[in-house]
Amino acid sequence: MKTADVIVVGAGPVGLLLAGELRLGGVNVVVYDKxxxxxxxxxxxxFNRRAAESLGQRGLLPRLGEFRWGPMGHFGGVRFDLDMLxxxxxxxxxxxxxxxxxxxxxxxxxLGVPVRRGREVTGLREEADGVVVSFEGPDGPGxxxxxxxVGCDGAGSTVRALAGIPATEWAATRGMYTAEITGVxxxxxxxxxxxxxxxxxxxxxxxxxxxxxxxxxxxxPARPEPGALTFAxxxxxWQRLTGESIHEAQxxxxxxxxxxxxxxxxxxxxRVLLAGDAAHEIPPLAAWGLSAGxxxxxxxxxxxxxxxxxxxxxxxxxxYHAERHAVGRELVRNAQAAQKIYLGEAAMxxxxxxxxxxxxxxxxxxxxAGIVSGLGIRYELGKGDHPLLGxxxxxxRELTLAxxxxxxVADLLHTGHGLLITTxxxxxxxxxxxxxxxxxxxxxxxxTTPDEPLDTVLVRPDGYVAWTAPxxxxxxxxxxxxxxxxxxxxxxxxx
Amino acid sequence: MTRDVIVVGAGPVGLMTAGELRLRGVDVVVYERLAAPTRESRxxxxxxxxxxxFDQRGxxxxxxxxxxxxxxxGGVPIDLRGLAEDHHGHRGISQFRTERMLEEWVVxxxxxILRGHRVTGLRETDGGVVVAFEGPDGPGxxxxxxxVGCDGGRSTVRxxxxxxxxxxxxxxxxxxxxVTGIDTRKxxxxxxxxxxxxxxxxxxxxxxxxxxxxxxxxxxxxxxxxxxSxxxxxWQRLTGESIHHGExxxxxxxxxxxxxxxxxxxxxxxLAGDSAHxxxxxxxxxxxxGxxxxxxxxxxxxxxxxxxxxxxxxxxYHAERHAVGEQLARNARAAIELRLTGADMDPVRGxxxxxxxxxxxxxxxAGMLSNLGIRYELGKGDHPLLGxxxxxxRELTLAxxxxxxVADLLHTGHGLLITTxxxxxxxxxxxxxxxxxxxxxxxxTTPDEPLDTVLVRPDGYVAWTAPxxxxxxxxxxxxxxxxxxxx
Numbered sequence: 001m002k003t004a005d006v007i008v009v010g011a012g013p014v015g016l017l018l019a020g021e022l023r024l025g026g027v028n029v030v031v032y033d034k035x036x037x038x039x040x041x042x043x044x045x046x047f048n049r050r051a052a053e054s055l056g057q058r059g060l061l062p063r064l065g066e067f068r069w070g071p072m073g074h075f076g077g078v079r080f081d082l083d084m085l086x087x088x089x090x091x092x093x094x095x096x097x098x099x100x101x102x103x104x105x106x107x108x109x110x111l112g113v114p115v116r117r118g119r120e121v122t123g124l125r126e127e128a129d130g131v132v133v134s135f136e137g138p139d140g141p142g143x144x145x146x147x148x149x150v151g152c153d154g155a156g157s158t159v160r161a162l163a164g165i166p167a168t169e170w171a172a173t174r175g176m177y178t179a180e181i182t183g184v185x186x187x188x189x190x191x192x193x194x195x196x197x198x199x200x201x202x203x204x205x206x207x208x209x210x211x212x213x214x215x216x217x218x219x220x221p222a223r224p225e226p227g228a229l230t231f232a233x234x235x236x237x238w239q240r241l242t243g244e245s246i247h248e249a250q251x252x253x254x255x256x257x258x259x260x261x262x263x264x265x266x267x268x269x270x271r272v273l274l275a276g277d278a279a280h281e282i283p284p285l286a287a288w289g290l291s292a293g294x295x296x297x298x299x300x301x302x303x304x305x306x307x308x309x310x311x312x313x314x315x316x317x318x319x320y321h322a323e324r325h326a327v328g329r330e331l332v333r334n335a336q337a338a339q340k341i342y343l344g345e346a347a348m349x350x351x352x353x354x355x356x357x358x359x360x361x362x363x364x365x366x367x368x369a370g371i372v373s374g375l376g377i378r379y380e381l382g383k384g385d386h387p388l389l390g391x392x393x394x395x396x397r398e399l400t401l402a403x404x405x406x407x408x409v410a411d412l413l414h415t416g417h418g419l420l421i422t423t424x425x426x427x428x429x430x431x432x433x434x435x436x437x438x439x440x441x442x443x444x445x446x447x448t449t450p451d452e453p454l455d456t457v458l459v460r461p462d463g464y465v466a467w468t469a470p471x472x473x474x475x476x477x478x479x480x481x482x483x484x485x486x487x488x489x490x491x492x493x494x495x
Numbered sequence: 496m497t498r499d500v501i502v503v504g505a506g507p508v509g510l511m512t513a514g515e516l517r518l519r520g521v522d523v524v525v526y527e528r529l530a531a532p533t534r535e536s537r538x539x540x541x542x543x544x545x546x547x548x549f550d551q552r553g554x555x556x557x558x559x560x561x562x563x564x565x566x567x568x569g570g571v572p573i574d575l576r577g578l579a580e581d582h583h584g585h586r587g588i589s590q591f592r593t594e595r596m597l598e599e600w601v602v603x604x605x606x607x608i609l610r611g612h613r614v615t616g617l618r619e620t621d622g623g624v625v626v627a628f629e630g631p632d633g634p635g636x637x638x639x640x641x642x643v644g645c646d647g648g649r650s651t652v653r654x655x656x657x658x659x660x661x662x663x664x665x666x667x668x669x670x671x672x673x674v675t676g677i678d679t680r681k682x683x684x685x686x687x688x689x690x691x692x693x694x695x696x697x698x699x700x701x702x703x704x705x706x707x708x709x710x711x712x713x714x715x716x717x718x719x720x721x722x723x724s725x726x727x728x729x730w731q732r733l734t735g736e737s738i739h740h741g742e743x744x745x746x747x748x749x750x751x752x753x754x755x756x757x758x759x760x761x762x763x764x765x766l767a768g769d770s771a772h773x774x775x776x777x778x779x780x781x782x783x784x785g786x787x788x789x790x791x792x793x794x795x796x797x798x799x800x801x802x803x804x805x806x807x808x809x810x811x812y813h814a815e816r817h818a819v820g821e822q823l824a825r826n827a828r829a830a831i832e833l834r835l836t837g838a839d840m841d842p843v844r845g846x847x848x849x850x851x852x853x854x855x856x857x858x859x860x861a862g863m864l865s866n867l868g869i870r871y872e873l874g875k876g877d878h879p880l881l882g883x884x885x886x887x888x889r890e891l892t893l894a895x896x897x898x899x900x901v902a903d904l905l906h907t908g909h910g911l912l913i914t915t916x917x918x919x920x921x922x923x924x925x926x927x928x929x930x931x932x933x934x935x936x937x938x939x940t941t942p943d944e945p946l947d948t949v950l951v952r953p954d955g956y957v958a959w960t961a962p963x964x965x966x967x968x969x970x971x972x973x974x975x976x977x978x979x980x981x982x
Contacts, residue, residue, distance in 0.1 A: 075846075173839075333842045333845055333846075334842070334846070336839070336842040337842035337843045337845065337846045340839055340840065340842060340843050341843060347828070347832050348832065350825045350826070350828040350829035350832065351829045351832055351833060351843065353825060353829070354568075354825075354826065354829045354860075355846075355847070355850070357859065358847075358850045358851070358856045358859065358860065359850070360859075361853065361855035361856045361859060362855065363853035363854065363855055363856065364850045364851075364853045364855065364856035367849055367850060367852075367853060368846075368850070
């Protein structure tokens with residue numbers, strides 16, 4: 001018997017955001033996590049602009065507490081100037097992943113989503129209308145049946161393996177050590193310091209007397225034994241490379257990993273879906289992996305919710321793979337490029353210089369800034385010549401409503417619905433929106449006149465622009481049908 | 496016998512240097528180690544700016560037909576369409592043809608080319624340089640005011656002058672050969688193979704195919720033990736095709752070493768071309784930059800010898816060209832790493848392609864490779880042309896209605912003060928300056944930026960503009976052409 005619409009495996013940021021997105025869409029969802037308690041590992045320190053916007057669109061940023069926006073102005077250590085760009089590409093810096101997970105867990109608790117801890121998935125079997133998931137739980141083995149299963153269970157995903165989804169894999173060629181330490185004072189090297197022989201040390205201040213140190217060195221094991229790293233090894237390596245001793249520091253967290261990468265060939269197979277590191281694994285790099293994972297969740301949630309509610313147009317769920325697999329492939333490519341540029345030996349220096357000179361040009365800098373921030377993403381959402389088609393509508397864009405109040409696009413998206421925003425230039429548009437579930441009609445005027453005319457815009461629940469007037473070649477009804485399903489016939493009085 | 500200048504090396508750079516000097520009245524002689532011109536083809540193309548340098552002396556027409564060459568950076572194609580300027584190079588011209596053309600020109604100008612003269616020593620005296628040589632008739636000595644070493648990457652002049660040649664050692668070895676009687680598929684800009692190998696095959700003239708091979712992991716080779724069958728074996732391993740039956744006309748090898756001389760001038764000794772900078776061959780950069788060295792040096796050295804050079808003019812040769820040489824070496828290293836590193840460089844190549852898909856970035860990179868992007872520090876001001884070359888294709892309509900191109904006005908090797916009548920005062924400044932021609936006319940096509948008056952050096956670079964320059968015209972004229980002669 002089906003007891004849940006969706007089981008999400010993994011209570012990391014991606015699984016938590018996805019569960020929230022689904023619940024917002026009316027889905028009966030449960031989260032499993034194999035750990036019996038939340039981890040205190042700080043891991044990714046923040047996320048990029050678009051991931052932050054994805055959280056902002058659901059009103060989640062205040063739940064994060066105090067945090068700092070800062071420039072993510074380098075690619076593999078090659079700097080570029082974010083100030084010359086029209087848009088703000090800065091990201092959230094120095095925010096421990098623990099805090100992100102705590103904030104999202106609080107949101108899920110408010111939404112009433114159960115998180116089953118200590119549950120490790122051991123098997124799955126797809127049936128005609130659902131997936132039977134076997135697990136080992138705190139009370140022994142069990143089974144649960146759900147309509148769909150989403151693996152947000154990280155690199156080396158169990159769900160991916162059980163579903164038999166193949167992945168393209170790149171073996172690790174070098175390793176890195178990470179430690180968070182207190183009780184010493186170190187010279188900060190926030191974007192890293194390159195040392196002879198292809199080594200690199202990074203030192204990021206995290207607060208008074210607290211630092212994260214990262215060591216890249218060709219002598220480190222490319223496939224380190226998980227959990228076997230000792231602080232003495234980290235401190236020895238640090239001293240060998242920098243001449244500084246951190247042996248007296250107190251380690252708060254240790255981590256060793258290689259630079260392997262993997263990309264699942266299918267982000268969906270039948271009733272099983274993958275998101276986050278389970279779908280795309282990259283070497284740790286300025287929170288790129290987490291940022292992409294959060295955007296996977298924002299892309300998948302509303303599509304899966306509409307499918308479960310029976311109102312999804314044909315093929316909607318498959319657009320998840322189409323849109324996000326392409327992003328995942330780019331992510332792997334970009335991470336490998338950045339790592340090669342970042343950690344490459346002296347022979348790479350001329351390439352770094354040329355790249356730096358190319359990035360002095362605005363459009364080239366915008367291209368790279370868009371990769372790092374996620375603002376550069378453009379999905380194939382429909383033909384037309386409006387520059388916003390397929391791109392995200394900036395969530396801080398403001399509308400003045402008929403009653404004179406001002407509202408941001410981000411605020412309008414809190415419900416998780418799509419938006420049809422008309423500015424009164426196109427009276428016909430509103431009529432098309434009636435009878436569509438999960439779509440809100442908004443009428444107002446842009447508080448600041450957009451660079452390109454934008455009389456009417458259709459925004460998907462994930463904040464991406466699916467249709468514009470002027471601009472789109474298709475008609476609005478076709479776009480609405482494509483993303484929100486056909487309109488229901490209006491109820492007739494007296495029936 | 497005492498000469499003004501001895502140029503060592505009768506390759507394109509030496510010949511160009513000699514021609515530029517002779518054009519300005521210098522008594523110059525060229526020494527060449529080889530007894531007869533080589534039939535080696537070597538560089539088979541040159542960049543846009545080098546073609547412009549030939550054009551500025553009326554030499555482009557002598558070369559005959561060429562084909563446009565596309566641009567790439569380490570195998571990353573650069574789309575030249577839609578850029579503000581045409582950055583295409585010229586290809587399909589063997590170095591032999593270029594040398595023959597230049598040799599005819601310098602011989603017409605009356606420059607002696609002494610073949611079979613190998614420089615063996617040099618010693619600087621108060622007023623000149625004493626050069627010792629081995630000639631066809633035995634050893635000898637000659638004295639000149641200046642010595643210019645255009646004698647290639649392993650320059651004797653550079654070594655004798657004790658000039659350092661810092662840079663990177665070669666780690667990769669390449670074969671290069673000109674072969675006839677083969678019908679291999681052409682790979683004009685080269686084909687990158689898995690693991691960092693590459694093969695190139697391009698048509699030269701008369702059925703000759705230029706072959707270049709690098710097999711990943713192959714270190715630099717010994718130049719004296721090259722055999723065609725080794726190259727053909729390597730070619731077959733990489734492509735599966737046999738070219739063993741071909742007839743090898745010329746075989747050579749090179750490495751990916753790149754170096755730039757620490758000093759382009761030491762006292763009375765100068766370096767130009769490969770003697771001043773070496774880099775792995777790509778995009779005809781070596782030959783092209785060398786020819787531009789010659790064009791930069793010629794008029795400065797001529798003015799110095801004539802006694803009318805302003806203080807410091809001769810030192811601007813190193814200041815301007817050393818920076819270009821270092822950039823050349825840097826770019827060559829970047830390009831070779833991009834191209835000949837294995838699959839782990841693919842992502843970086845992908846990123847580079849995306850960057851050069853943007854017009855401004857493409858124009859910048861194309862500008863480095865075509866050399867049209869060169870900007871010297873020639874004076875302060877905000878005109879975009881300051882320090883850059885004035886496009887030689889730019890047309891003026893003169894007072895009598897005739898139309899002329901900037902290139903044609905530069906054939907004499909003089910500088911130009913071009914006024915368009917908006918600034919009557921400018922003309923007065925030009926009188927009493929040797930080596931400067933005053934031209935009055937109107938631009939046939941209105942320039943993007945106002946250009947009422949422009950001072951062009953003999954090498955085609957813009958030293959002063961109105962509007963635009965902060966300095967006054969007299970200061971600019973004094974700086975580049977020396978003070979006006981008193982009546």
